[in-house]
Amino acid sequence: MxxxxxxxxxxxxxxxxxxxxxxxxxxxxxxxxxxxxxxxxxxxxxxxxxxxxxxxxxxxxxxxxxxxxxxxxxxxxxxxxxxxxxxxxxxxxCAASGIVFIGPDADVIERMGDKLAARAAMIAAGVPVVPGSEGNLGSIDEALALADDIGYPIMLKATNGGGGRGIRRCDNSSDLRRHYDRVLSEATKAFGSAQIFMEKAVVDPRHIEVQILGDRHGHVVHLFERDCSIQRRHQKLLEIAPSPQLDEAQRAYVGDLAVRAAQAVGYSNAGTVEFLLDHDGSFYFMEMNTRLQVEHPVTEMITGIDLVQAQIGVANGQPLPFKQSEIRRNGFAIEFRINAEDPQNDFLPSFGRITRYFAPGGPGVRTDGAIYTGYYIPPHYDSMLAKLVIWAQDWDALLRRGRRALNDIGVYGVKTTIPYHLQILGTSAFQRGSFDTGFVEAHPELTDYSLKRSTREMAAAIAAAIAAQRGL
Known part of the structure; x- marks a missing residue:
């Protein structure tokens, strides 16, 4: 125990x-x-x-x-x-030292961390994958020949990559020649391996990921999907559960695919199976993240399941306390990544001291963070300050509550992505629940906002934050 x-x-x-x-x-x-x-x-x-x-x-x-x-x-x-x-x-x-590692087995981590091995496992399991190279690319000439066969655009990817690094889109042979050595270099520096492969580029897809959970007794379930399509340079800005862009048939299908993928590799503990959904309605396996995801709170909000506690239970050898048929989803949830960045200056990191911080409150509002008034944000790490997570019964109510909470929260002393998130909520495409991974590039006007707020607005925001903290 x-x-x-x-x-x-x-x-x-x-x-x-x-x-x-x-x-x-x-x-x-x-x-x-x-x-x-x-x-x-x-x-x-x-x-x-x-x-x-x-x-x-x-x-x-x-x-x-x-x-x-x-x-x-x-x-x-x-x-x-x-x-x-x-x-x-x-x-x-950890295992060799008699310490429980709260995550999947080392062999599964290694296999799924190798993008080519993961592709092979999915193909064997009947999970659809994006057309691409069967192995690592050996030379630029091999890459050029394969790209001609697959057809542009293509994606060059680090075999052991992740987190949006070691990846480049190439729209023609000139792009491929220019990016080939760059991706090799990034793969070596970031992941310690000069191995890269190629996939057909799925242009402006929806990015749909499925939360899975498996125990040591062979049981695997999914906890529905998250929509992570709103991205900038392959980095997620916000995440939604469930996706407002899927119908019930698609939801059931992609959930079943994720369970099949996890079972194929003997997966246990929490993990995520990521898919690309093209505009013809086809799903393609992208990768498996063999860990807890940043955006796990939105899944917790719609299912009522504490994923970290579930991880610890699985690591204890306990069977999952629920069957797939017993997992219910309720409403919608959205997570806003509050980053110390300046969207109006190409999202340049904004490190320094937080002079004032007001956490939002009220029904359906959760804040996961590690900041406080007077905290100094060090320049050594990721720029994320907090995750503002909102739940509501339906999509329109979620947008209204999200807007209210973003106006409630106050982080002063550094630039943040809070106003940028408000801009996203104001677009008609997002309000319709219609967006893909090209959303940010298609909306350059999102950075055209003013940071000035009236004295009355400031006073109202501060009063709301104080009231929420006091539980009034």
Whole structure:
């Protein structure tokens, strides 16, 4: 039985896991570097340990994390997302040290992290994939010949890539020649492997992902889909569950595909199967994320299932407490990623001290974050400050509540994406629930907004935030 968990992560996901541990009566252990000495996860955890001054290597050291977990008497490690979460060697080192890794088996992580191996597994399972190369590309000449055969546009991708890195679209042979060495370089620097492959580009698809959950007893279920189509440079800006763009037949079909994909590789714990949906209504497997996703709260909001607690239960060897037929969805949820970025300056990161912070409140509003008034945002990590998650019974009510909550929240001292999200909500296409991955590029006017607010609006927003925090 797991009684003590080391959280090999930082920021809002570490706080999220700490909260789940507290509700389960499990002791939480945080780790931190110099940059995170005053982090909220350090303040909230039952125990916290310093892992060195280096902000990056501290969280990326497999041996340091495993040795610390053993020294602190931890039964398990939760990797969160990012950092070591999809590192198969980390999972193996945990197992070798008698520590439970809260995630899938190392072999599954390794197999699904290799995009070509994942494609092969899906093809064998009868899950549709995008046409592409059968193996890694060996030269630019091979790439040019294959592109002519598949037809442009094509995508060059790092075989071991993820997170939108190591990927380039090529619309013609000139693009392919220009990007080939660049993708090779990115693959080597970011993922330690100079292996790349090619896929046919699905132009401006919808990005649909399915949350799956499997136990150690061979049971796998899906918890419906999320629509992640609103992206900028392959990075998600907001996520919605369920997708307003699917009908019930599509929803059932893609859910079944995701379960089939997970069963084909013997998947256990929480994971996500990602698909591209083209404008002809065809789904194509894109990748499997062998970890918890940033956007998992929207699934929790529509199903009532705590995914982090479910992860810990599976890691404890417990069977899933529900069957597929028992999982119900209720309403709609949307997650706005509140990033410290300036949308009017090409989304340039905006690090520094938060001079004032007001969290939103009211029915159907949840904020997952790790910031507070006076917190200094370090420049060493991802720019996400918080996740504003909204639930409502129907789509129109969700949009109204989302607009209200975005106007309630206040983050001062740095630039944020809050006004940009309000702009998105104001577009007719989004209001109709009709958008794809080309949405941001098709709407350059979204950055044309004013940050000026009247004294009355400011006073109303501050009063609403104070009232919500007091529970009035």
């Amino acid at each position: 797991i009684r003590k968990i080391l959280i090999a992560n930082r920021g809002e996901i570490a706080v999220r896991i700490i909260r789940a541990c507290a509700e389960l009566g499990v002791t939480s252990v945080a780790v931190y570097t110099d940059a995170d000495r005053h982090g909220l996860h350090v303040k909230k955890a039952d125990e916290a340990y310093y892992i060195g001054p280096d902000s990056q290597s501290g969280y990326l050291s497999v041996h340091r994390m495993v040795n610390l977990a053993r020294a602190a008497g931890c039964d398990a490690i939760h990797p969160g997302y990012g950092f070591l979460s999809e590192n198969a060697d980390f999972a193996r080192q």
